[in-house]
Every structure is written in structure tokens, then in C-alpha cells.
């Protein structure tokens with residue numbers, strides 16, 4: 224039967240590793256993701272490039288849905304994002320993303336992630352990053368993975384370090400009208416620290432075809 228996942232195989236991609244499951248973001252997950260996004264960090268701290276996470280609660284569902292709908296609408300082999308809802312022991316906890324440009328040439332892209340505050344500091348952020356990086360390296364032929372975090376975000380930088388990323392420079396950044404330092408980090412697949420559980424991937428052949436690999 225033809226479904227939305229026929230049009231966009233990312234929607235039915237599922238990566239499972241022990242208690243961690245990454246699922247393509249279908250419409251039924253947008254509301255629950257928006258609910259979680261209402262409490263990611265203190266209002267006086269901004270871990271993201273843009274302040275979407277400070278959206279008023281009445282706007283959050285629209286902000287979240289439009290973001291993912293926009294990524295779906297612009298998905299192409301030249302520029303695609305693979306964003307996942309993250310489940311831990313069956314409970315939705317946050318999101319993990321990977322964004323690319325010219326992937327067929329570069330085999331490179333950037334990871335980004337967040338957890339609702341109540342799920343932070345329990346090792347889940349490290350687990351989900353190790354899982355997506357293993358997926359990218361082992362199943363999608365990634366050769367170079369980057370990420371970035373503000374210098375005042377030690378949890379994100381620690382997750383990167385624990386996944387095998389190393390420093391790749393820093394730059395000034397205009398964060399909500401104030402100077403911040405953005406630290407760039409990069410992962411050579413040879414340095415990947417793997418999660419303790421093996422990955423199982425459902426929907427891979429269709430996804431690989433959709434990004435032009437097969």
C-alpha cells in the first residue's frame with residue numbers, strides 16, 4: 224500500500240539499540256514532541272542557534288510541526304535532514320537530528336539533539352548520539368560527522384567527547400544579540416565510541432535509495 228513513507232522513507236526508518244529507539248518523525252509524534260519541548264532548559268540559557276525553544280506554549284505545536292514539515296517539504300538528495308524522535312525504554316524523551324548538504328559527494332553532515340529536561344543527566348544523550356553515529360557510519364556510509372555547541376554547554380560537549388568527536392576550532396556567534404563562543408567538533412569514524420548494544424535498523428533499503436546511495 225502506498226503511504227506517506229512511500230513518498231519519504233525517512234518516516235518509517237527505525238533504529239533500535241537496547242533501550243534506545245530512534246523513529247522517523249511522523250505526524251502523530253509532533254504533538255508529543257512539542258509537549259516535551261516546553262521544558263528543555265532554563266529561560267536564561269540558550270543552547271540552540273535560534274531561540275525556538277523559548278516559544279510560548281500556545282505556539283510550540285505550530286513551531287515544531289512547521290519545522291519538521293519544512294524539512295520534509297525540502298528533502299532532496301542534495302540537501303536532506305534525518306530527524307528522529309528518541310524513545311528510551313519505550314518513552315519519548317527528545318529528538319536527534321543529522322543535517323546534510325551534498326552528501327553524495329561529501330559523505331558528511333552535522334548532528335544536533337535535545338532531551339526534555341527531566342530526561343537529562345542520565346546518560347541518554349550519550350547513548351542516542353552513539354547510536355546515530357554508528358547508524359551513519361555503518362549503514363549510511365558517513366565519512367565525517369560534525370557538531371557544534373556553545374562553550375557554556377558542558378553537557379553537550381561532554382556527550383561529543385564521549386562519542387569520540389575532537390575539537391575542530393571555535394568561532395564568535397551572535398546568540399540573541401550577545402557574543403557567545405561556538406565550539407566546533409568533528410568525528411573521524413575511526414574514533415567512534417560505540418554504544419554497548421548492537422543496532423537493528425528497519426526501513427534501511429528504502430531510505431538509502433531515497434538519498435541516492437543505491
Ligand SMILES: CC(C)(COP(=O)(O)OP(=O)(O)OC[C@H]1O[C@@H](n2cnc3c(N)ncnc32)[C@H](O)[C@@H]1OP(=O)(O)O)[C@@H](O)C(=O)NCCC(=O)NCCS
Nearest residue numbers: 270336337338343344345346347348349372377378379381
Ligand atoms: C546536551 C544533552 C543532549 C546531553 O544529554 P544528557 O543525557 O543530559 O547527557 P549525558 O547524561 O549522556 O552526559 C552528560 C555528560 O555531561 C557532563 N556534564 C553535565 N553538566 C556538566 C557540567 N556543568 N560540567 C561538566 N560536565 C558536565 C556529565 O557529567 C556527563 O558526563 P559523564 O557521564 O562523563 O559524567 C542534554 O543535556 C540536553 O538536551 N540539553 C539541552 C539541549 C542541548 O543543550 N542540546 C544540545 C545543543 S548543542
